[in-house]
Amino acid sequence: MKKLLPLLLILFGSTTFVFGQQDKMFTQYLNYPSAINPAYVGSRGATQILGIARRQWVGIDGAPRSSAVSVNTPISFYNMGVGLTVETDKLGPEKNTNFGADFSYRLRLTHSTFLNLGLKAGLAHYKVDLRNAHAINPGDPLLQDNIDGDWIPNFGVGAYLYSDRYFVGLSIPRLIQTDVEGGDLANSTLDRNKLHYFLMAGYLMDVNPFLKLKPSMLLKATQGSRLSYDATLMAIFIDRLWLGASYRNEDSVAAIVQFNVTNQLKLGYSYDFATSKLSGRSDGSHEISLSYDIAFKSKKLKSPRYF
Template identity: 35%
Template sequence: MKRVFIILIFCLFAISSHGQQDPQYTQYMYNMNVINPAYAGTTEGLALGVLYRSQWAGLDGGPTTFTFAGHAPVGERVGLGISIIGDEIGPVKETNAYIDFSYTIPVTAETKLAFGLKGGLTFHDIGIQEGTIDLIDLGDPFFAQNINETTPNIGAGVYFYKPNRYYISVSMPNILDAVHLDSNGNKIGSETQHVFAAAGYVFDLSENFKLKPHGFLKYASEA
């Protein structure tokens, strides 16, 4: 008989209003390596996930996020992963492409501690000439052309877990403080650094039912 899983999600957000924000990961437990590279390879075999999130449905320019993530163990202690995240709000588009690496060490006979690193590129595009915004001053030189940037970034995390029972995750997927400039070299924004903390536990309610509560905390520092 197939087991039935009950999932409860508790999300707490402490978000700064300065600078660019990372995409909202409300379904993080289904693609954990997006926010924590240490998660890569912690499951058996290849794991793939695709998610789409649309906020303010029906409103033009509302935030949308597309995520593709995959990871697998390579050997006994090494894991590799990949993630692609596309975030769009109004004329602003941001695409992140990352490769994840993790190394796991046994703590006890049943628990493990994984360390992870991620590295990749962020493609930032402000399509101001695509008719996505209404300009008040058509002669403003800031809006004379589209703004396209590519910036590198790195991330790190730790993941302590007992398979099929509980986990504790702490990570910082964007460590570098990237600054966005326009075509004239003027600062138009910067990336806000985020710290993610998550935890979960599996309760056996009966032979066929499990309760899986998750907790999630995101902190954004000022840019």
């Protein structure tokens, strides 16, 4: 097994901890849009239950692992949508847990075009297991006690314009900028939350009765960082088998496969090949997703769903 990034170990020996892990990035972001845009909840027209897990940079000890369980549903009578999410992230000895609630309000612009406006609220908890960390100097007094950070509130906003053929979303999922303090450890900062701006868009094209193409992209702007983007192209065969590829600038290339077992049950998998300096040090990243749309008797589930 390759060792954890040396930089992380060096940071454990100082009086200030600064972790660069901010909002997580899933390759299958179109299967979990509410993670970055609260306005998405309710837009599917059915109650959706979703689970997604990502293991990043396989072969490196302490590499990031992320998972989430989410449920969202429309409240059609009030033109609203609501959602609940539990997310966990692990990076070496650091563990983050997030609880979130999303709300959207739907405006009908035309017969088939809608605009959702969304709000996100949540709490995040940061913890660092220093006692079991593989430190260069295990006798350092700063490493004898674990760090149990405070609960940090968060609010976010978003807008989501969509129809049966396209979507455009703009969001800021984290509006509150705070320092996550290290509890009793003097002068310690676990993380500094930064503003993230997301713009996503996609379009559905009919090639023939058996094949559709769905290009999409996601732009991410973060304070103090360069613009990041994901460009994805999915080919949809007979509305069941989805095959595609994605490119994230200066980071990775991914292969994606998705299978609609039924009109309600969907299984997805992606594998990322690193194109950064980690390309020779890791065995790539794995990600799997599973979702189910609940169709109530009083509602007709649109079949199939492309967004």
